[in-house]
Amino acid sequence: MRNPLSAITYFQRNPGKVLPMGFVIVLSVFLIASVATMVNSIDLTISTIYGYTNYYTYAVPQRVTLRVPPDQLAVIRKDPRTDRTIDASIFFTSIKTVFGRFPFVVLGVTDDNRDYLMKRVGTELLPGGRMPAEGMPEAVLSEPIAANKRVKVGDIIASPNDPGGISGSPIPVRLVGILKGPIWIAFTSKSFVDMTFLTSPRSVIFTTKKPGDLLALNDDLMPTQHRDRGRLSPAKVQLLSRQNLIYELRDSLSSMYLIMTIVNGMVIFVIALMSGMLSNIYFTQRLAEFAVLAAIGYQRSQLLWRVVGETLLLTLAGWAAGAVVTFMALSYMKGSVFEPRGLLINPHDLFAYKYTIPIPISITLFAVATIAVRLSRLDPVSIIERR
Amino acid sequence: MAISPVVARGMQVVDEGGVLACEEVSLAYVDGSRRLTYALRDVSLTLEPKRFYGIMGPSGSGKSSLLYVLSGLKRPTDGTARFGTFRYSNQSDGEVTCLRREQFGFVFQQSFLLPYLSVLENIEVAAPKPGTEARRRAQEYLNQLGMNGLERKLPSELSGGERQRVAVVRAMMNDPAVIFADEPTAALDRMNGHRVIDALAHWRQRGTLVVVTHDPEMVADADEVLHLRDGQVDERGTPAEIALAEAQRATAATVGSGNR
Numbered sequence: 060m061r062n063p064l065s066a067i068t069y070f071q072r073n074p075g076k077v078l079p080m081g082f083v084i085v086l087s088v089f090l091i092a093s094v095a096t097m098v099n100s101i102d103l104t105i106s107t108i109y110g111y112t113n114y115y116t117y118a119v120p121q122r123v124t125l126r127v128p129p130d131q132l133a134v135i136r137k138d139p140r141t142d143r144t145i146d147a148s149i150f151f152t153s154i155k156t157v158f159g160r161f162p163f164v165v166l167g168v169t170d171d172n173r174d175y176l177m178k179r180v181g182t183e184l185l186p187g188g189r190m191p192a193e194g195m196p197e198a199v200l201s202e203p204i205a206a207n208k209r210v211k212v213g214d215i216i217a218s219p220n221d222p223g224g225i226s227g228s229p230i231p232v233r234l235v236g237i238l239k240g241p242i243w244i245a246f247t248s249k250s251f252v253d254m255t256f257l258t259s260p261r262s263v264i265f266t267t268k269k270p271g272d273l274l275a276l277n278d279d280l281m282p283t284q285h286r287d288r289g290r291l292s293p294a295k296v297q298l299l300s301r302q303n304l305i306y307e308l309r310d311s312l313s314s315m316y317l318i319m320t321i322v323n324g325m326v327i328f329v330i331a332l333m334s335g336m337l338s339n340i341y342f343t344q345r346l347a348e349f350a351v352l353a354a355i356g357y358q359r360s361q362l363l364w365r366v367v368g369e370t371l372l373l374t375l376a377g378w379a380a381g382a383v384v385t386f387m388a389l390s391y392m393k394g395s396v397f398e399p400r401g402l403l404i405n406p407h408d409l410f411a412y413k414y415t416i417p418i419p420i421s422i423t424l425f426a427v428a429t430i431a432v433r434l435s436r437l438d439p440v441s442i443i444e445r446r
Numbered sequence: 447m448a449i450s451p452v453v454a455r456g457m458q459v460v461d462e463g464g465v466l467a468c469e470e471v472s473l474a475y476v477d478g479s480r481r482l483t484y485a486l487r488d489v490s491l492t493l494e495p496k497r498f499y500g501i502m503g504p505s506g507s508g509k510s511s512l513l514y515v516l517s518g519l520k521r522p523t524d525g526t527a528r529f530g531t532f533r534y535s536n537q538s539d540g541e542v543t544c545l546r547r548e549q550f551g552f553v554f555q556q557s558f559l560l561p562y563l564s565v566l567e568n569i570e571v572a573a574p575k576p577g578t579e580a581r582r583r584a585q586e587y588l589n590q591l592g593m594n595g596l597e598r599k600l601p602s603e604l605s606g607g608e609r610q611r612v613a614v615v616r617a618m619m620n621d622p623a624v625i626f627a628d629e630p631t632a633a634l635d636r637m638n639g640h641r642v643i644d645a646l647a648h649w650r651q652r653g654t655l656v657v658v659t660h661d662p663e664m665v666a667d668a669d670e671v672l673h674l675r676d677g678q679v680d681e682r683g684t685p686a687e688i689a690l691a692e693a694q695r696a697t698a699a700t701v702g703s704g705n706r
Contacts, residue, residue: 062576063560063567072562351558354519355572356547356620358540440519443554443628444510 064352066369076344080337081377084422087330088381088415089388091323095411096389097157098319100397100404104156105308107203107403108163110242112301114180114270116277117147118263119297127263131296135265135280140272145172145264148252150228152198152217152245154207157402165198165217165232165245167252168264179266181240188212188236191248196228196255198247199236206398210234229255277302327417335425338370342430349434350442359434363427366434370426374419382412464495464530464623466516466654471525471535473511473677485511486522487677495623498647498655500665502688503674509658510628512674516656517550517626518542529623548574551617553627553646557609559601565612566597572619580619587615591645607638614645624654631664639664662689 061068070077118135120127136144146169151162168176173190177183184190184199191197198216200208210216211234218231238244252259267273277300281289284306291298342349349362389406397404473486486508493499493516501509514520515527518534526535529549534542546552551572559568566584573580588594591611601609610630617625627646631639643664649655657665662685665671671688673681681691 063563063571064576068567069562347558348560351554351560352571353543354546354554355552355616356543356550358543360540440514443556443558 064365066365066372069369070373076341077373080334080341081373081380083330083334083337084374084377084418085381085384087326087418088378089385091326091415091418092382092385092411093389094319095323095414096385096404096406096408098315099408099411100157100402101312101315102309103403103405103408104161105305108154108156108161108243109301109304111180111244112299112304113273114242115145115176115264115266116273116301117299118265118291119299120260120262121295121297124260124295125258126261128295131291132263134290135263138276138279140267140269140276142266142268143172143175145176145266146249147172147262147264148249148256148259149262150217150232150247150252150256150259152200152204152208152232153221154204155402163204163243163245165200165247166264167247167249169249173246176244176264176266177238177240177246179270180242180244182238182242182244183240185237185239191235191246191251193248194250194254195248196230196232196251197235198232198245199238200234200245201238201240201243204243204245205234205237207402212236227256227259274301323414327421330418331421331425334374334422335429338422338426339429339433342366342433346437346442349437350439353437354439354443359437362437363431363434366430367423367427370423371419374422378415378419381415381418385412464654466493466495466527466529466624466656467491468512468516468522468527469525471515471522471527473508473515473520474523484677486515488525489677489679490525491672491679491682493624493654493656495654496650496652497669498650498665498667499657500668500671500685500688501656501658501674502660502662502665502671505660507674508677509674511677512672513626513628513656513658517552517624518546547620549623551620551622551625553610553613553617553625553630553642555629555632557601557606557613559609559612559616561601564598564600565593565604568601568612569616569619572616574620584615584619587618591615591648605638607634607641610634610638610642611645614642618649622653624656625649627655627657629658629660631659631661636663643667662692 118127118131132144135141148167149164150167152165153160154163166173166176170190182201185202188199191199200210200216205211208216214234215231216234217228219229221228232247267276277298279289280291281293281298281300281303283302286293352362353359386406389404393404393406469490471486471489472484474482474484477483489512501512503509511520515522518527522535526533528534529545532545534545560571563571565588566581569584569587570576570580573583585594585597588597591614593608593611593615596604596608596612601612604612614630617627625646630646631642634642639661643657646655646657647667657668659665666685668685671683671685672679673688673691681688683691
């Protein structure tokens with residue numbers, strides 16, 4: 060049998076007073092978690108687009124040369140961890156991202172190197188397609204890239220008419236096959252790129268015998284924040300490693316993350332203030348109740364604990380409901396808005412929900428602190444006589 | 447989070463038969479025009495256990511103030527109040543609250559029932575330990591006062607008289623040594639007022655009853671009536687003696703005004 064003064068009893072019998080406050084909390088959690096998830100989708104997009112960097116790294120010549128200098132290539136080849144170095148000629152196809160059109164690399168490699176890389180990253184050609192023919196303007200793309208570009212086998216994936224001229228392709232390139240695998244990847248024939256993109260720099264791709272060694276090798280060759288301290292010369296070669304790419308993108312987005320943190324802080328402060336004021340209004344409506352309980356012998360500390368319990372339970376329930384609502388809404392948006400456009404969003408992103416944790420805490424602290432002051436000054440007689 | 451009532455904390459109440467007393471108690475406050483005004487002035491009295499006391503007097507005479515000081519709801523400006531040997535005027539708020547919880551019951555002018563709780567739950571709130579046993583006792587009291595059938599009703603579904611009688615049962619739930627009732631019938635018609643007083647009188651055999659009222663009829667069965675004027679006890683006697691004194695005062699006032 061439940062204590063008549065339990066928070067659950069109060070909530071059940073006073074929905075009109077409890078629901079508005081709960082609704083405010085649900086909305087605020089939804090607002091903050093949604094914004095955080097959207098912002099995090101940028102990071103998700105980056106790590107997905109650059110997913111291949113978990114398997115191999117690009118060494119790109121600096122602009123003064125079209126090829127990776129032999130001495131630099133020798134450094135990479137001589138490292139005992141290196142498995143294979145692959146000459147690659149590349150062009151780009153444009154993909155849509157949450158931060159606009161973005162170039163995605165289409166790898167021009169020889170057939171044996173392509174087969175090696177596909178095996179390495181666990182990708183295979185889907186039935187109904189074929190690999191690009193030697194020297195022909197043809198390419199294969201991973202499924203999510205095709206979805207992002209809304210293309211199917213037979214469609215053009217790069218042409219002189221590309222928006223923004225991202226591909227720089229002087230002739231249309233046709234999609235001849237779709238790949239299935241864990242990462243985003245695209246291939247064409249090396250001979251096609253070499254014949255068509257005459258001034259495009261020739262890169263070198265390298266892999267390690269043990270995939271887990273790749274990041275350590277990257278660091279040895281060109282540390283992210285101290286590039287001149289590595290074994291490669293930053294004046295001669297640029298290393299497009301996972302660490303470097305993600306560091307650079309995150310660095311360029313750091314101002315946006317800072318702004319988001321400030322906006323979040325302000326929203327949480329305003330919500331805590333509003334909810335605290337709302338709690339105080341409800342407390343004022345219940346002054347007679349607290350006065351009579353104090354008069355008949357309930358300690359102020361007991362009454363305060365009652366307020367703490369009610370506020371905590373309400374904010375936690377509101378937070379949980381807000382998280383569920385956010386998850387459901389984002390899952391719906393993922394399926395109906397994001398995925399059909401090939402955009403990335405992760406409703407399971409725990410980081411976004413962590414952003415909302417200050418909401419129940421700040422509301423509880425604010426409400427309890429202000430009500431504690433009022434309870435300490437509570438004079439049951441003045442309230443009983445007033446009525 | 448549910449809260450439980452205070453459990454006895456070994457309060458040093460040497461019974462003395464449950465005597466309630468105040469010694470040279472004054473209660474002063476600063477009024478609207480910033481003057482120091484006395485609601486009570488040097489009041490000393492002793493209330494014997496298991497007796498029915500009526501407190502009467504004109505408006506502003508200090509009746510309710512005396513009840514609040516005796517019950518520990520207000521601290522006197524000077525003097526002390528005690529229950530047995532426990533002097534609570536200078537005790538901490540927690541100790542006085544504990545005293546109220548364990549030894550006193552309250553009925554106010556309005557019932558102050560919690561609007562979202564049923565009759566039974568409202569009564570249970572005042573029990574030292576809410577739960578099945580408390581509900582059984584609450585039901586027993588309701589039956590004794592002829593209020594069975596109301597248990598599950600909300601206060602809004604009761605008449606004013608019924609609400610006030612539920613408040614009386616609530617005051618009995620902690621088995622108090624003293625029940626304080628501050629004008630418990632003021633908002634009721636005569637018939638309902640008598641029902642409430644009858645319900646309170648039910649308690650007389652078990653503890654002290656202190657009732658503040660304007661209505662002499664409501665304390666006609668009292669063992670003793672204290673009459674207050676200007677913050678002091680100016681008469682003390684049986685209801686009949688007080689009524690007689692009142693009548694004499696009224697006659698003297700009438701004659702006095704006629705001679706002028």
